[in-house]
Amino acid sequence: MxxxxxxxxxxxxxxxxxxxxxxxxxxxxxxxxxxxxxxxxxxxxxxxxxxxxxxxxxxxxxxxxxxxxxxxxxxxxxxxxxxxxxxxxxxxxxxxxxxxxxxxxxxxxxxxxxxxxxxxxxxxxxxxxxxxxxxxxxxxxxxxxxxxxxxxxxxxxxxxxxxxxxxxxxxxxxxxxxxxxxxxxxxxxxxxxxxxPDKEYTIDFGKAEIKREGTDITIVANLLMMYRAMEAASHLEKEGISCEVIDPRTLVPFDFDTVIKSVKKTGRLMIVHEDTYSNGWGAEISAYVAEHAIYYLDAPIVRVTTYDTPIPFSPVLEDYVIPSTERIIESVRQLMDS
Amino acid sequence: MEAKMLLEMYEQMDLIRTYEETLYYLFLEGIMPGSIHQSHGQEACAVGMLYGLRKTDYMASTHRPAGHDIAKGVSVKDMMCEMFGKEDGCCKGRGGAMHTGDITVGAIPANAIVGGNIPISTGIGLSLKMQKRDDVVVCFFGDGASNEGAFHEGLNGAAIWKLPVIFVCENNLYGASTSIKNTLNIEDIALRADSYGMPGEVVDGNDVLAVYAAAQRAITRARKGEGPTLLELKTYRIAGHSRSDGCAYRDDVEEAEWFARDPIELLKNKILKEKIADEQILADIHEKNEQIVNEAVDYAIEAKEPSVDDVLLNVYWEGD
The missing domain is CATH 3.40.50.970 (Thiamin diphosphate (ThDP)-binding fold, Pyr/PP domains)
Incomplete structure (x- = not known):
């Protein structure tokens, strides 16, 4: 190892x-x-x-x-x-x-x-x-x-x-x-x-990983945003909000089954990505879940994403447009209240 | 030996023309779907370049692929079925007129993005070199493609890595309706070879033997590992760009000059003059070709349509 x-x-x-x-x-x-x-x-x-x-x-x-x-x-x-x-x-x-x-x-x-x-x-x-x-x-x-x-x-x-x-x-x-x-x-x-592991292994495409189990909300997040979602989940746990964090790992093919199974348990879905809001990959996940599992949802599906702008250079502005851990935490709080 | 070669070249060029003229009539009759881009008048380019190539050599074609495909050995029946969108087509009816080909004879299914096949040919050449094979790639494109960025990147890559690719520009003087006088500030596209450090040659594209001779020089160089060549074959399409094109942008004098140099007529005159064959033998060749094409049409019309149940097949590779 x-x-x-x-x-x-x-x-x-x-x-x-x-x-x-x-x-x-x-x-x-x-x-x-x-x-x-x-x-x-x-x-x-x-x-x-x-x-x-x-x-x-x-x-x-x-x-x-x-x-x-x-x-x-x-x-x-x-x-x-x-x-x-x-x-x-x-x-x-x-x-x-x-x-x-x-x-x-x-x-x-x-x-x-x-x-x-x-x-x-x-x-x-x-x-x-x-x-x-x-x-x-x-x-x-x-x-x-x-x-x-x-x-x-x-x-x-x-x-x-x-x-x-x-x-x-x-x-x-x-x-x-x-x-x-x-x-x-x-x-x-x-x-x-x-x-x-030192031992040879491969991972099949189309298999999401549940990074953290939870009962109140499902958060689907990839790459850097998965880490920020995990950090947000730890923080929210102290407030009594239990987040299930899923890393899809592959977007095509996409493991809808794991996401829908989680949504059936939590009743809430948030997608977090660094892709743009409009027609970022979260839009498809949102539409799919609405189409196939809307009656399991207790609240609207929410996307926390980079805003629809070119990425600005200014570190202040860049940090603002990319979802931060704080933005994820605040969005979860709002979703839990809705 | 040369007599045999000339007759075989004649047979192939006549087959290409018979096939494409038949397609044209089928479109006029309204029984064939889609569109067609005929290589009518450019048969010497296809046959001169590809005559004698191995099955293991590759050929990459364009939206005007019929001549190249036939000269590389793709079955006329498979191509005709493809034109009708049938399951027995060379691409199972999923490709159509601009994508015909058969990888088993080295004809890469054709590419309908102008210049798109150029960097891909460089990649094929790269793999051949890595596999230490002495096969080559013949990459066809038009005068229009030579103004694409893909041309620049593809030729430069093949030159720096000394790859076995023969880049063949069929310069038929027009990109769709636009004259090269408006798109090029040089007389010869072959000049561009200089800027990549590869040989470039201007060839009479309507003289099949001139094309063949230039092809052999480039192919020999490629097989020996000496790198790519750019050949510019000056030619002219007798038909329009596509089936709806009446060529209003060309003047009568220019057309008359080129039509007088029809590549099949030029070869025929040579064969007759040198007494390699008489009129009757050539007529027999044509009759045989008509029979091949007519049988393909009859078969294709009756062939079964693809099943809509199979529409998702091959979106991803189905396995070896």
């Missing part, structure tokens, strides 16, 4: 899979640490060049269409690429390749070809302004053909990333910058260290 940070866990999952399967390789900007290179913008791929060589830890030009297109093409003919985005925001430079190509290739070929690729994308606001800050998970949950996952703990990072690499479909992995625990320390970072 090892104690690992997220960066170490992600690195381990990639290294283990590259060791196990010679068709797995990494590509992206600055991912190699050859000749003083970064080893990834957040050092996730550090040390892989030394182990696996230049060909399998492939530095690319600053060309997101190339990174995504090359991953798709290679995946179609037998490779298992892991593409790396320095910042999730750059994903918009490769939207055609992801949404028109990777997502549709299997379907529109009548099942002739598969695209077993992984794209890793760091998200979350970290005082870098509007173009290095977005939480974009929701965008990709509405593209049939893509899978979307968001591991928040070192244990989940290893298990889910291994499953993603072995999956025969395109999988987008959203990782939160404030959870990495690498050399670049972000203001307000949590950087969890967690136990990762």
């Amino acid at each position: 090892a104690q690992l940070t997220m960066v170490q866990a992600l690195n381990k999952a990639i290294a283990d899979e590259m060791e196990r399967d010679s068709s797995v390789f990494c590509l992206g900007e600055d991912i190699s640490d050859k000749d003083g290179g970064f080893g990834g913008a957040f050092a996730v791929t550090r040390g892989l060049y030394e182990k696996f060589g230049e060909e399998r830890v492939l530095n690319t030009p600053i060309s997101e269409i190339l990174i995504s297109g090359a991953a798709i093409g290679a995946a179609m003919v037998g490779s298992r690429p892991i593409a790396d985005l320095q910042y999730g925001d750059f994903i918009f430079c490769m939207m055609d390749q992801l949404c028109n190509q990777a997502a549709k290739m299997c379907y529109m070929s009548g099942g002739q070809v598969k695209v077993p690729m992984v794209l890793r994308a760091p998200v979350g606001a970290t005082q870098r302004g509007a173009q290095h800050a977005q939480s974009l998970e929701g965008f990709f949950t509405r593209v049939p053909g893509l899978k979307v996952i968001c591991p928040a703990t070192p244990y989940d990072a290893v298990g889910l990333l291994k499953t993603a690499i072995r999956d025969d479909n395109p999988v987008i992995v959203f990782e939160h910058k404030k959870l990495y625990g690498g050399k670049r320390v972000e203001a307000g970072a949590i950087a969890p260290v967690g136990e990762v």
Whole structure:
């Protein structure tokens, strides 16, 4: 059993899979640490060049269409690429390749070809302004053909990333910058260290984890917001409010059963995410629960999210638009009163 | 040897034209769904580039894929069924006219986003190189695609990694209705190869042997691990951009000049002049092709529709 940070866990999952399967390789900007290179913008791929060589830890030009297109093409003919985005925001430079190509290739070929690729994308606001800050998970949950996952703990990072690499479909992995625990320390970072078994394991997609059991309210939260929801739950416990906190872990596929089962018990649902309020992924969860379990609800479904603005640079403003533990606590209190 | 090759090229080019003309009539009759982008007049590009390629070599096509597919060996019957949206189509009726292909013969199901197949071809080349295979990728696109960002990123990637990709720009002078005079400030798209450090060559795209010769140079270079090539095949589509296009944007003089250089007629004249075959033999080839296409039409019309119960199949990979 090892104690690992997220960066170490992600690195381990990639290294283990590259060791196990010679068709797995990494590509992206600055991912190699050859000749003083970064080893990834957040050092996730550090040390892989030394182990696996230049060909399998492939530095690319600053060309997101190339990174995504090359991953798709290679995946179609037998490779298992892991593409790396320095910042999730750059994903918009490769939207055609992801949404028109990777997502549709299997379907529109009548099942002739598969695209077993992984794209890793760091998200979350970290005082870098509007173009290095977005939480974009929701965008990709509405593209049939893509899978979307968001591991928040070192244990989940290893298990889910291994499953993603072995999956025969395109999988987008959203990782939160404030959870990495690498050399670049972000203001307000949590950087969890967690136990990762030495023994090989994977985690199936579509299985949410109940992080904390409770009876009064169900809180569904991912990535950094899961930690803030847990902190809020501890605080609220002292006020006599019992929160059940669920980390969905994967958004496509989504474990609606676990959420609905919890809602049947608590009668209240809150969704907390760093994605935007309007049409963030919580909107879909809210609609689904309203459609399938409305009679179990004792109060309206509430979403606590980033406000619908570009992420401002000013730390004061950034802290204001991203849900804080205090905002979650206050929202729960209001919901309990309603 | 050359006689055999010329006749086989003629047979393929005639099959492409027969297939596409038949499709056009089926659309006019109103019995075929969807739309069509004919490669009418560009048959020498497809056949010259792909003649003699291995099944394990790949070909990536565009929204105008029929010629490329047939030249790479996709079954006309499978393609015709796809045109009718039938379950027996090469893409089980889920793809349609702009996505035909058959991976088992190396024809990547075609791509209808202009330039979208270019970085993907670079990726295929990357995997081939990593697998230490000496197969190649032939990536077709039009003059319009050369103005896409995907062209720049895809060609640059293939050049820096020395990948076995042959980028083939079929320059038919118009992106839909817009002349290249309004979209390019250079005479030859092949010039762009220089900026990536790869060879570029302008080729007469209506002369199948000129295309074949250029293809062999590029393919040999790619198989030897010397990297990609950009070929610009100057050509002209006889038909419109799509089935509803009457080509009002082209002038009669230009059309007459190009129509006089119909690639099938050019090859036919060469075959007759060099006495490789007589008119009767060529007529027999055409008759055989008509039979292949007509049988495909008859089969496709009767073939079964996909079941709506299967509409979710292959949204995600169903397993090997």
